[in-house]
Amino acid sequence: MAKKITDKVTWVGKIDWELKEFHGNEYSTNKGSSYNSYLIRDKKTVLIDTVWQPYDKEFVSRLKQEIDLKEIDYIIANHGEIDHSGALPELLREIPNTPVYCTAKGAQILKAHYHEDWNFVTVKTGDTLDIGENKLIFVEAPMLHWPDSMFTYMTGENILFSNDAFGQHFATESLYNDLVDNSELYAEAIKYYANILTPFSALVIKKIHEVLGFNLPVDLICPSHGIIWKENPTQIVEQYLKWADNYQENQITIIYDTMWNATRKMAEAIAEGILEADKSVTVKLFNSSKEDKNDIITEVFRSKAVLLGSPTVNNGYLHSLGGLIEMMKGLKFKKKSAAAFGSYGWSGEVVKQLTEEIEKCGFKVVDEGHRSLWVPDEAELSVCKEYGKEFISKL
Numbered sequence: 001m002a003k004k005i006t007d008k009v010t011w012v013g014k015i016d017w018e019l020k021e022f023h024g025n026e027y028s029t030n031k032g033s034s035y036n037s038y039l040i041r042d043k044k045t046v047l048i049d050t051v052w053q054p055y056d057k058e059f060v061s062r063l064k065q066e067i068d069l070k071e072i073d074y075i076i077a078n079h080g081e082i083d084h085s086g087a088l089p090e091l092l093r094e095i096p097n098t099p100v101y102c103t104a105k106g107a108q109i110l111k112a113h114y115h116e117d118w119n120f121v122t123v124k125t126g127d128t129l130d131i132g133e134n135k136l137i138f139v140e141a142p143m144l145h146w147p148d149s150m151f152t153y154m155t156g157e158n159i160l161f162s163n164d165a166f167g168q169h170f171a172t173e174s175l176y177n178d179l180v181d182n183s184e185l186y187a188e189a190i191k192y193y194a195n196i197l198t199p200f201s202a203l204v205i206k207k208i209h210e211v212l213g214f215n216l217p218v219d220l221i222c223p224s225h226g227i228i229w230k231e232n233p234t235q236i237v238e239q240y241l242k243w244a245d246n247y248q249e250n251q252i253t254i255i256y257d258t259m260w261n262a263t264r265k266m267a268e269a270i271a272e273g274i275l276e277a278d279k280s281v282t283v284k285l286f287n288s289s290k291e292d293k294n295d296i297i298t299e300v301f302r303s304k305a306v307l308l309g310s311p312t313v314n315n316g317y318l319h320s321l322g323g324l325i326e327m328m329k330g331l332k333f334k335k336k337s338a339a340a341f342g343s344y345g346w347s348g349e350v351v352k353q354l355t356e357e358i359e360k361c362g363f364k365v366v367d368e369g370h371r372s373l374w375v376p377d378e379a380e381l382s383v384c385k386e387y388g389k390e391f392i393s394k395l
């Protein structure tokens, strides 16, 4: 159902309560998501973004209930990824000559996805589109998070249509930030930042300062996923500046996998040692084979240090650690420290292997890690505890 946001702007997107995986299986969307599309009715009529392809027919048929499609003068494609462009083929079959405004990269990406020669109009930062009483100002935002990404600002209503930036995978019928549980909202917003935007943090800071430099008033930030920032809308901009600045809390995260609990016992003893040495630090433990990978990544994002643990199995570490290590390499966390631990029976090379991987993740290696032979007894658990104390003393 369409939802009126202002006299001139209506939300016409899709709330996807069922979505549990996004980007294939790369991102868990336990709280669903939404694909936000916005219809602007000024003297000209403009549609900003569409929805994911499985909902294309539903989207177009609901849009027809809201407006005669022939009245749409312009389509703005802020981003070519299919969760926002997926309904363009269905829509443009009905109104084929409608201009599609996007960046030059956006036109390339849309052509490469849909193999259609639509009426593309490419725009750059500072270009404007007169829509009657108001105008739209385009701001390129390359690599936030694709090369084609773009923001669109609407004057008069003072709305920033920020596409993926400032979004959250959070299905809710309540459209605005002041109508939802803010702890839930921020849990999804930080997960989204940690898992998607971390590698682009330097660009986030640069782009935010560039946009702030335009001195445009902002009454609403309308992202393409989740809620609209209405109450103190720039709070999320300020939060992004903090997250982008090598964010960390006084937290140490211990991530381990275990076959017969020896490495788990080590993890718990190390955690005990850390807390004995410093009661102010938050220590969290996760068995990587049992916890949501994206929630673990979010905890890594919040941490100043990380410990990775695995037993040695077939001369390597357990596979659940492998996936997380690949994710951490790609996300390029900065200014975090780490070390490895694990139990072993004979060859025992995993701690050395994990330490090498930690370095490839860009973490500062604190020390050479700690190994326990077979199942740790009380004496060995005391050694693990001491290792935890030493680890935190070296941070």
Ligand code: FEO
Residues within 6 Å of the ligand: 079, 081, 082, 083, 084, 145, 146, 164, 224, 225
């Ligand atoms: Fe980059 Fe929501 O798509």
